[in-house]
Amino acid sequence: MSAxxxxxxxxxxxxxxxxxxxPKPAKPFLDTRIGRALTAIFSVTLGIAIWEVLSWRFPPLFxxxxxxxxxxxxxxxADGTLxxxxxxxxxxIMAGWGLGLVVGIPLGIVMGYFSFVRRLLDPYVxxxxxxxxxxxxxxxxxxxxxxxxxxxxxxxxxxVFIVMINTIxxxxxxxxxxxxxxxxxxxxxxxxxxxxxxxxxxPYMVTGARIAMGNSFxxxxxxxxxxxxxxxxxxxxxxxxxxxxxxxxVGIITLGLLGYTCDRVVRFVVKRVLRRYAxxx
Amino acid sequence: MNQPANQPADRSTATCSxxxxxxxxxxxxxxxxxxxxxxxxxxxxxxxxxxxxPSGCGKSTLLNLVAGFLPATSGRVSVGGRPVGGPSVDxxxxxxxxxxxxxxxxxxxxxxxxxxxRGVSRAERARSAQRYLELVGLSQAAGRFPSELSGGMRQxxxxxxxLVNEPSVVLMDEPFGALDAQTRxxxxxxxxxxxxxxxxxxxxxTHDIWEAILLGNKIITMTAGPSARFxxxxxxxLPHPRDPTAPEAxxxxxxxxxxxxxxxxxxxxxxxLVKDDTVPGVAA
Numbered sequence: 001m002s003a004x005x006x007x008x009x010x011x012x013x014x015x016x017x018x019x020x021x022x023p024k025p026a027k028p029f030l031d032t033r034i035g036r037a038l039t040a041i042f043s044v045t046l047g048i049a050i051w052e053v054l055s056w057r058f059p060p061l062f063x064x065x066x067x068x069x070x071x072x073x074x075x076x077x078a079d080g081t082l083x084x085x086x087x088x089x090x091x092x093i094m095a096g097w098g099l100g101l102v103v104g105i106p107l108g109i110v111m112g113y114f115s116f117v118r119r120l121l122d123p124y125v126x127x128x129x130x131x132x133x134x135x136x137x138x139x140x141x142x143x144x145x146x147x148x149x150x151x152x153x154x155x156x157x158x159x160v161f162i163v164m165i166n167t168i169x170x171x172x173x174x175x176x177x178x179x180x181x182x183x184x185x186x187x188x189x190x191x192x193x194x195x196x197x198x199x200x201x202x203p204y205m206v207t208g209a210r211i212a213m214g215n216s217f218x219x220x221x222x223x224x225x226x227x228x229x230x231x232x233x234x235x236x237x238x239x240x241x242x243x244x245x246x247x248x249x250v251g252i253i254t255l256g257l258l259g260y261t262c263d264r265v266v267r268f269v270v271k272r273v274l275r276r277y278a279x280x281x
Numbered sequence: 282m283n284q285p286a287n288q289p290a291d292r293s294t295a296t297c298s299x300x301x302x303x304x305x306x307x308x309x310x311x312x313x314x315x316x317x318x319x320x321x322x323x324x325x326x327x328x329x330x331x332x333x334x335p336s337g338c339g340k341s342t343l344l345n346l347v348a349g350f351l352p353a354t355s356g357r358v359s360v361g362g363r364p365v366g367g368p369s370v371d372x373x374x375x376x377x378x379x380x381x382x383x384x385x386x387x388x389x390x391x392x393x394x395x396x397x398x399r400g401v402s403r404a405e406r407a408r409s410a411q412r413y414l415e416l417v418g419l420s421q422a423a424g425r426f427p428s429e430l431s432g433g434m435r436q437x438x439x440x441x442x443x444l445v446n447e448p449s450v451v452l453m454d455e456p457f458g459a460l461d462a463q464t465r466x467x468x469x470x471x472x473x474x475x476x477x478x479x480x481x482x483x484x485x486x487t488h489d490i491w492e493a494i495l496l497g498n499k500i501i502t503m504t505a506g507p508s509a510r511f512x513x514x515x516x517x518x519l520p521h522p523r524d525p526t527a528p529e530a531x532x533x534x535x536x537x538x539x540x541x542x543x544x545x546x547x548x549x550x551x552x553x554l555v556k557d558d559t560v561p562g563v564a565a
Contacts, residue, residue: 180350181381185395185446186370195398199385276385276426 064246069253072246081235086254088231089224092148093216093262096155100212103156104163105205111164112171112201113193125161133158133219141227151223151231158219159212163205170204171197202277206270213266217259232258299327299482300361300371300449302347307356309342316342317509320356322501326449329476329483331493333537334503335545340486344452347484348374360450370395373443373481377455379435382427388438389414389423395446413441416475433464440472444479453485457492469495473522490537494530495523502540505548512540 029035048066055065064072076082111118111125133154140150174197182196224233232251239247270279304322308315317339324330332340345351346358349368358365360372368374382391392410401409414420417437427435436456443451453472457465473496476483487493493500494517502512515537519529 175380177376177378177381178383180348180368181374181376181383182394182398183350183368184348184370184372184374185398185442187394187398191398195394196383199383202385278384278428 061243061245064249068246069249072244072250076235076247076250082250082254084230085232085235085251086258088228089220089233090258092151092223092231093155093213093220095148096152096157097159097209097213097216099152100156100159101163101205101209104160104208104212105167107160108164108167108205108208109171109193109198109201112168113197118168125164128157129161129165133215134222137223137226140223146227150227151220154219154223155216158215162212162215163208166204166208166211167201170201173204174200199277202274203279206266206274206279210263210266213262214259217255217262221255298449298480301326302450302482302484303357303359304343304346305357307343307346307353307358309339309346309351310354311342319510322511324482324484324499326361326482327480328499329485329497330499330501331497332484332486332501332503333490333493333541334488334509335505335541335548336488338503338505338544339509340488340503341454344374344454344484344486347450348372348452370399370446371448372450372452373446373448375436375439375443375451375453375456377458379427379432379439379459382435382438382442384427387424387426388419388430391427391438392442392445394442409445410441413445416444416478417441417471431464432460433468436460436468437471440475444475444481447479448481450482450484453483455486455488458487458489465492470522472496477521490534490541491525493537494519494533495525500537502537503544505544505551512544 030039052066055063055068060068073082076085107121111121136154136157137150140154144150144153178196178200179192182192187195220231221233221236224231225237228234232255236248236251239245239251302322302324304320307320307322308318310316320343332343334340342351346353347360347365349365349372365372383394386394389407389410392413393406396406396409411420411423414423417440419434419437419441422430422434422438427438430438439456456472457468460468469492472483472485476496485493485496498517500515500517502515504510504512515533517533519527524530525534
């Protein structure tokens with residue numbers, strides 16, 4: 001194909017390959033973009049409808065209706081509580097999670113690459129990964145005070161082991177073939193670590209980071225319930241004390257939406273930035 | 282030899298003219314299995330040697346040995362007069378699996394990899410990569426990722442990635458084994474052309490007799506494992522490019538085929554899979 005031909009618009013229109021293709025068989029409606037969106041909307045609407053019907057049978061203290069919950073959103077938004085709570089919780093999650101990645105990924109790589117370091121630290125990893133962060137809430141407050149540090153530390157704790165374990169698994173599964181190829185192309189061990197092992201491990205790091213993000217949401221609520229004035233966990237706990245069940249609902253729904261949004265953001269960033277590392281998200 | 286005269290001084294060992302490969306009394310034992318025993322091999326500089334043998338006879342083990350991926354249990358391995366102590370950029374390896382390409386790098390970045398590891402400047406890397414991409418006919422695909430290429434194109438990329446370092450020895454481990462018949466034929470012609478243009482020493486492993494006849498100027502057959510040895514060394518003096526229908530080629534094919542068939546038969550007998558001298562599909 002010569003450059004002259006391809007750059008000429010006449011050529012393009014004349015040889016439009018679409019014209020020659022047989023028409024694609026039509027997808028079933030539910031598989032189209034619109035069909036899928038409608039399915040999701042239907043599912044959510046049905047859930048809210050069931051919630052509505054159930055709420056007719058119970059007092060609002062037991063099960064507040066969707067309208068009441070929506071009203072509560074309005075109240076909490078108007079006095080700034082909702083936004084402040086989201087901000088506080090999100091800041092703690094981002095700090096602890098980010099710190100967990102910054103520490104967990106390099107540690108995981110070093111542990112995966114140097115079997116001595118792995119054997120050295122393995123007893124601790126294997127021990128602490130079974131202790132849920134909630135068990136450490138009290139200790140965190142005693143050691144780090146009731147300020148931000150204790151909450152961030154708990155999120156860090158919940159993140160770091162998952163990220164480490166996934167990164168180690170990634171390093172251990174790098175194919176021998178790639179290592180040999182790099183060595184035969186003149187790479188020294190440090191270069192192999194940085195230019196072959198680390199890039200090969202990226203999908204595992206991302207998996208670890210996403211699981212850790214989910215766990216961070218679990219942890220933040222328990223941490224804030226015990227030791228925070230503001231934050232979504234604190235909001236849920238305070239609402240219970242005031243008998244405002246609808247505020248509890250607002251907190252729960254906020255958590256769900258926030259987690260979903262965070263995961264979407266991570267996926268979007270990964271797709272954009274880490275596309276070449278074949279991360280399946 | 283179409284190399285420019287002004288190669289960097291530190292690359293003096295790796296101008297694309299070959300080095301000799303020498304194996305002396307080499308044996309390799311992995312666990313309790315002796316894979317090869319008492320191998321002696323002399324490959325002259327610039328030779329194209331095809332190692333031909335049934336699967337499981339230790340061909341790849343020998344290649345891994347020369348590449349420096351495996352140590353010899355006993356015996357000596359040297360390339361260009363120096364003992365092999367580990368992998369080196371001076372001994373390029375083209376693997377059968379295209380998984381050996383780095384999927385997160387573009388074709389050009391893959392080709393530049395060896396140069397980058399040695400700290401060659403970006404501009405010079407790009408220049409060299411372009412030249413070798415052109416040599417293997419991949420200039421148009423420089424910016425694509427390996428996953429976007431066909432099997433044949435990926436093997437071209439692997440070959441360019443090795444040749445750009447101007448190794449004195451190129452080790453090829455059934456590089457076209459996974460390609461379809463047509464693509465394989467094209468690639469064989471290409472490798473023949475590239476070898477004659479750049480003249481590295483090539484050790485080429487295959488179980489395809491025709492491939493060995495088309496490419497090698499020496500064909501070495503191996504006995505069946507375990508404890509495989511060399512069976513025969515056959516020089517091939519046919520003119521390039523080779524015509525597989527020439528009577529000499531056909532005769533060579535018959536001889537080699539009988540050689541290999543005898544070994545396959547022996548393996549099957551050792552394994553107790555056949556009782557008598559006949560192997561279905563491998564008539565004498």
